[in-house]
Amino acid sequence: MARIVMKFGGTSMAGTERIRRVARIVQRQQAAGHEVAVVVSAMAGETDRLVNFAREANPLYDPAEYDVVVASGEQVTSGLLALTLQALGCKARSWLGWQLPVRTVGAHAKARIDDIPAEALIASMASGEIAVIPGFQGLSDDNRVTTLGRGGSDTSAVAVAAAVKADRCDIYTDVDGVYTTDPRIVAKARKLKTVTYEEMLELASVGAKVLQTRSVGLAMKEGVRVQVLSSFIDDDAPPADSIPGTMIVSDAEVEGQDMERQLITGIAHDKNEAKITLTRVPDKPGSVAHIFGPLAAASINVDMIIQNVAKDKGETDVTFTVPRTDLARSLAMLEAKQSEIGFYRLISDAHVAKISVVGVGMKSHAGVAATMFKSLADRAINIQAISTSEIKVSVLIDEDETELAVRVLHTAYGLDAVDAAA
Ligand code: ADP
Ligand code: ASP
Ligand code: MG
Secondary structure: OOEEEEEEOOOOOOOHHHHHHHHHHHHHHHHOOOEEEEEEOOOOOHHHHHHHHHHHHOOOOOHHHHHHHHOHHHHHHHHHHHHHHHHOOOOEEEOOOOOOOOEEEOOOOOOEEEEOOOHHHHHHHHOOOEEEEEOOEEEOOOOOEEEOOOOOHHHHHHHHHHHOOOOEEEEEEOOOOOEOOOOOOOOOOOEOOEEEHHHHHHHHHOOOOOOOHHHHHHHHHHOOOEEEEEOOOOOOOOOHHHOOOEEEEOHHHHOOOOOOOOOOOEEEEEOOEEEEEEEEEEOOOOHHHHHHHHHHHOOOOOOOEEEOOOOOOOEEEEEEEEEHHHHHHHHHHHHHOHHHHOOOOEEEEOOEEEEEEEOHHHHOOOOHHHHHHHHHHHOOOOOOEEEEEOOEEEEEEEHHHHHHHHHHHHHHOOOOOOOOOO
């Protein structure tokens, strides 16, 4: 017997018929002799709808009230799943974020889970009851509803798994595992049997939205075994123990096991960034601090940064990227500080995409970046910025070339599945 946390995403929970399928998957898992807790997302599209309501009600919304509105989608699906499980004859109850409670810290709309008391949950699971928990929501120090940031139900699931010391956290979604790249973009994408925490963390942080980045960081820290698999399976499919999803594993688990492991694990794209260039910034100590200090103070995350070598007049251009949603705010802030920073022109471009190749193999192999640059050059794709980490190379390109770039790189690194259609 194992203790298993199962998480179902928005597409899996989209409507009563889909919820019935989910309930049957959960019922089968319990019938296989396991203790089960389930974490659910809102129905697909529901959180977007709720975000829009909050914006329409008040464009300068109070984040605490925004959280009250957007957390409600998960309340609906957790109740509906508990009802559906009961209709199948299972013992089930919902546990809302404030009831457990899922204690969070940090700002509204991007709160972080601090603690989940597990006694009540463990007792409920041990008694044969299925615990159904709405993902994405928590409770602040001052007992207000909080949410964890978009895609946050993955993090809720991993946190519940860590709290109840689950043997596994199964993330059920609308694809049957983690692929070498988004299978909705590249038909030749290959499903990976295993991905290391480190690789998955990097892939998620550069745009592979199959898992929320923070859920992977938490799983790595807490040693939670995470499996990604599909909820779109037949009613007579075997329980998750024998379904080939993708396991997220530690470095030690792959070393020496997977002889066919590729140099590059995967490729991700991200269309959520925008590029800003400041021209003719004085090349002297403090200039860059004047640019990035105010952005940091406003909690705007700067990602890629390039500063050119100074030209004859002791001036240089500085280019960087910010989240697209923060572009207007960043521009207004920089314009207001033009004389202090001393730049000449402020240029922005929201029509960009970041393409990243990720793989632990590149730690010990030269030439990964060179292959990337050459493959893109052969297709006349211009690189506007570059950034690297120990296991990742990212480039910024024109948004229109995203799909082409991902496909070209997928082939260049030998990742294409042999048996897939072109
Ligand atoms: P859920 O609603 O279940 O949380 P998401 O939409 O958040 O699902 O994540 C699943 C989606 O992630 C897939 O439909 C797929 O398009 C996308 N995706 C992006 N990169 C990858 C990848 N490398 N492997 C698998 N799916 C990916
Ligand atoms: N419903 C939330 C969202 O759409 C959380 C989640 O699905 O993970 O972002
Ligand atoms: Mg998701």
